Amino acid sequence: MAIVATLSKGYFKARRSTTILTTAAGDYPISITFDECRGISSIDNINLSTEPLMDPGSPVDSSFSGNIVGLTLTAVPAGGTITCEVEVTGW
Numbered sequence: 001m002a003i004v005a006t007l008s009k010g011y012f013k014a015r016r017s018t019t020i021l022t023t024a025a026g027d028y029p030i031s032i033t034f035d036e037c038r039g040i041s042s043i044d045n046i047n048l049s050t051e052p053l054m055d056p057g058s059p060v061d062s063s064f065s066g067n068i069v070g071l072t073l074t075a076v077p078a079g080g081t082i083t084c085e086v087e088v089t090g091w
Helices: none
Strands: 001-007 012-023 026-033 038-049 058-065 069-074 078-091
Touching: 012 026, 026 078, 038 058, 038 069, 069 078
Parallel strands: none
Antiparallel strands: 001 012, 012 078, 026 069, 038 078, 058 069
């Protein structure tokens, strides 16, 4: 995790990413734990990148609990690598 900005009252912005291999077409659940956060107050941004270039699917049902962010990528094609980077505000 990278802390990308320090905000007031003990809050900060953090960024973390995870990579998945799409061996079959379909939906892929993703969870990312922000170890440095005690809690998350908002999901600020979700970035998706792929190799090779392909449709990364659509992130749906994004939510957070404690220091964990969860989401599902829907309609993901097979045969690629997707990197999902999430930026949050936490404390």
